[in-house]
Amino acid sequence: MSGTQRLSSEEKALRINLDSSIYGSFNEIGAGQEVAANFFRAGGSSGTIAWTRSAYDMKVSDRIYGECRRYVCEERLETMLDKEFGMMSDMLDEKKPEKRFFAFCNTVESLNYHKTNQGQGWVGIKFQVEPESEPNEIILHVKMFDSRNTWQQEALGILGVNLVYAAYYQMDSVDTFLKALGDRLSRDRMEIDMIKVNGPDFEHFDNRLIALKLVKMGMTEATMFDPNGNVLQPTTALYKKNVLMLRGRFRPPTHVNFDMLEKGHKQFLNSKDVDPEKVFTLFELTLKDLKAEGDIDEQDYLDRVELLGLLGQNVMISNYVKYYKVIEYVSSLTMGYKVGVILGVYNLETIFDKSYYDNLQGGIIEAFGLGFGKPMKMLVYPAIKINSKSDELYTCDNIHIPEDVQGLYDYLKTNKKLCHIENANTDVLNIYSDQVIDMIKNGENGWEEMVPSVVAESIKEHALFDYVDSPAIEG
Secondary structure, eight states, X not given: XXXXXXXXXXXXXXXXXXXXXXXXXXXXEETOOSHHHHHHHHSOGGGTEEEEEOXXXXXXXXXXXXXXXXXXXXXXXXXXXXXXXXXXXXXXXXXXXXXXXXXXXXXXXXXXXXXXSOEEEXXXXXXXXXXXXXXXXXXXXXXXXXXXXXXXXXXXXXXXXXXXXXXHHOOSSHHHHHHHHTTTOOTTTEEEEEEEEESGGGTTOOHHHHHHHHHHTTSOSEEEXXXXXXXXXXXXXXXXOEEEEEEOOOSSOOHHHHHHXXXXXXXXXXXXXXXXXXXXXXXXXXXXXXXXXXXXXXXXXXXXXXXXXXXXXXXXEESOOSHHHHHHHHHHHHTTOOEEEEEXXXXXXXXXXXXXXTTSTTHHHHHIIIIITSSEEEXXXXXXXXXXXXXXXXXXXXXXXXXXXXXHHHHHHHTTSEEEOOSOOGGGTTOOHHHHHHHHHTTOSSGGGGSOHHHHHHHHHHTGGGOOOOOOOOO
């Protein structure tokens, strides 16, 4: 077999069926009934499939796997994987000691008859690389965009075959694995927005790197991490939450960033339609930073995720450059709950630059409808006015807005979609991340006072951002 040859789903299923060491079960609830069918159609499945289950009825599903609050969720998938793999091991370990067991499971909601829902689901496999070894686990979440139910099921069948095949034959690297998962599935058919792997044979895989590569490779538009670096599924994390988001490079995070968050958070909570118990704060970075040059430095992004995690922050990395796009995306997950965006006053200037929207047929009006027409609020942090000799503050109250879009600006202010962040700490306004980075690289003293202490300690300990020790001072 050529290393560059692309196999069809049928050829992949047949290769697995003809591998006498692989043996397992397929268990599909909800609309995900297509994966096992691919292996049956390929031929030779009696040597691979111990059993299949398709528990479409909720009561049947509860009887097999126990009752649950939601049927299409990660918790249900994990229960299925543990149950099915455990049965496989208990019944067949002694009878088939030469086999590498697997349990493939999915729980999926495809497009309904009235087409009023979003096709989505959870897919996973628990499998052994060697007979009698400890199992590994791969879990992923998908969104399906085909306009017909049958097409969505077909796409899910392709994905399922890809996952089983990749688990056994294409785990050499993260890139190889991800490309294998997406084989013959265009982005307009299916989005894989979360993947987690664990097990003894995945020690060389970093779930954070997998998540970052999903965004980098265009398999999804955004990924999220909790403060411990665990990968989050965005829909689950932001469902019915008021999201307060701060965009930036955070290279490194400075005292300015956290003053923005502290003061912006206080004002966001004062909004009458924001429930303090349902506020989710989020630091967001874009992979398509217009200031970035050359290839994306994956480790650099993961370092920043780590630093923000040390400060107790959730992080999102996205492909969105423009504010209206990231607001539109986050708003689509919150189910109508308000989104707050903290931004600097000079970023606000960019938002009202009409040339920023040349890609849209409707220009700035279309962009404002898509993003700023949602339940949202922009909280604008001041800056020291450029070239100001008296440290004059530049705010959303004295910002220069082009005359032909002044009406849009006034509309946002009047309708409380835009406001000035009050009581900013003016002592930190002269801190700039690029200056901090230059000082770190040059071994200069004083940058430590510009960032939170835990950030300074981590930069030194791990030699981040080309850190070098300060030169010794001669006596």
